[in-house]
Amino acid sequence: MSFPLGSGFDGTEWGLSSNGSIPGMAxxxxxxxxxxxxxxxxxxxxxxxxxxxxxxxxxxxxxxxxxxxxxxxxxxxxxxxxxxxxxxxQLPTITDHSNTLETLVEQFDQLILQGLAQVFTSNNTYYPSPGILSVDIIEIGAGAGGGSGRWDLIADQRSGGGGGGGGGEVHVSIPANLLPTDGSGNFVGIPILIGAAGAGGIGSGAAGTGGGNTTFGTGSYQIVAGGGNGGASLGTNTGSPGGAGGVGMIPGGAGGRGAAGNGGVMSTAGGNSVSAYDLNGGGGGGGGGGTPIWPGSAGGAGGISPGGNPGVAGTPPASIVATGGGGGGGALNDGTTAGPGAFPGGGGGGGGGGVSSSTNGFIGGNGILFIIERSS
Known part of the structure; x- marks a missing residue:
């Protein structure tokens, strides 16, 4: 629509009032x-x-x-x-995350200390990796069981049991050209036997059982870490002798002597398996006692792993250290139990003997074997 040319526009014809507002809305x-x-x-x-x-x-x-x-x-x-x-x-939750990281660091440290070790805790076969230059072997024999206590009305016929001997330790590096091969020069499997822990004596006057040997290979290239010898249980006025430690480059600790029934000979602590420069075997079990007058004794140390106090288990080593465990403590008296030897290789404690009762000797710790392959 257009407006006539030359004419003005006032808006009233389009609904606006004369003052420019909307009609009815001044x-x-x-x-x-x-x-x-x-x-x-x-x-x-x-x-x-x-x-x-x-x-x-x-x-x-x-x-x-x-x-x-x-x-x-x-x-x-x-x-x-x-x-x-x-x-x-919320900080404890954050700390939990930090603890997880510390665990990861610890696992990494184990690889540093053991050189990515393959660990054997039961009978098995080891297959060397192609291209290796040598293997490091660390093996520990099993700890023996402690002898039980002996009870009797006659003092000279009762005694505490002797502690079991700890397993011996062997560590050696083997060049790859000495490992067995087939006709084509390829490595063949090498049998591994892990020593089983010796059982403690059961019943009055029973000796402990020796620990098994841990072995790598067979025949001319077999390497053996000896198991400990079991503790005795003798009703004599000289007490019950502990078992000898297993043979090795570092022998296991000897078991402690059980106390004599007449009180004239006290029990002794288990022997230590220690070295200032090398790894170590298992500690010997402590000798058993009979009454508060002639109590049992502590187990021996396996390297840096302490033995247990009377009636207490030996201490196992940290997972980052390839060494033996502590020996178990001997029974405090004829009414208490002995302590087991720690894994690996700790000797078991001897039992207690008294006038009318006795307690059993305790088991040792199983053996172990580490293999670290070297390629440079």
């Missing part, structure tokens, strides 16, 4: 409405849906900021690392 001009809207938005009092929408948007922003900050109270705190009580309460 003063509702465009300028008045614009000013009204500016005033309401600027004062923060937008009524109706507009105000609700603004408040909703602001609340969503505040919630998002809160989620980002978490336990921190302000953005500045989050940047600077200031913590709250809730954060402190």
């Amino acid at each position: 003063g509702r001009t465009q300028d008045a409405i614009t000013e009204r809207l500016k005033a309401q938005v600027g004062s923060g009092h937008w009524g109706g849906l507009g105000g609700g929408l603004i408040n909703l948007i602001l609340s969503l922003i505040a919630a998002a900021v809160g989620a980002i900050l978490g336990v921190f109270s302000t953005v500045a705190d989050a940047i600077l690392g200031t913590v709250t009580d809730d954060y402190v309460a």
Whole structure:
């Protein structure tokens, strides 16, 4: 639609009143409405849906900021690392993560100390990897069982049992050209036998059983770490002797003597298997006692693994150290039990003997074998 040329326009024919407002709405001009809207938005009092929408948007922003900050109270705190009580309460959980990392470090250290050792705790066959230059062998024989105590009304006929001897230790490096091969020059399997722990004597006056030998190979290239000898149970006034330690480059600790029934000879502690420069075998079991007057004794140390106090098990070595365990403590008297030898190679403690009762000797610790392959 166009307007006649040369004619004016007053708007009344289009529904506007003579003062430019909407008919029936005096003063509702465009300028008045614009000013009204500016005033309401600027004062923060937008009524109706507009105000609700603004408040909703602001609340969503505040919630998002809160989620980002978490336990921190302000953005500045989050940047600077200031913590709250809730954060402190979560520290044990964070510490648990740190403990897991410490465990991982410890496992890595085991690889450093043992050189990625293959560990054998039961009979098996070892197959050398192609291309190796040598293998390091560390083997420990089994600990023997302690003798039981002996009871009798006659003092000279009762005694504590002798402790079992600890397993011996052998460590040696074998050049690859000495390992057995087939007709084509390929390595063949090498049998491994792990010594079983000697059992403790059961019943009055029973000797402990010797520990088994741990062996690598057969025939001319067999390497043996001897098991300990069992503790005796003798009703004499000199007590019951402990078993000798197993043979090896470092012999196992000897078992301690069981106390004499007449009280004239006290029990003795198990012998240690220690060396200032090399790895070690198992400690000997402690000798058994009979009454509070002639008590049992502690087991011997296997390297850095302490023996047990009377009636207490020997201490096993840390997993990162290839050495023997401590010997078990002898029975304190005729009413208590002896302690077992620790794995690997610790000797068992001797039992107690008295006027009318006795206790059994305790078992030793099994043997073990480590193989570390060297390629350079």
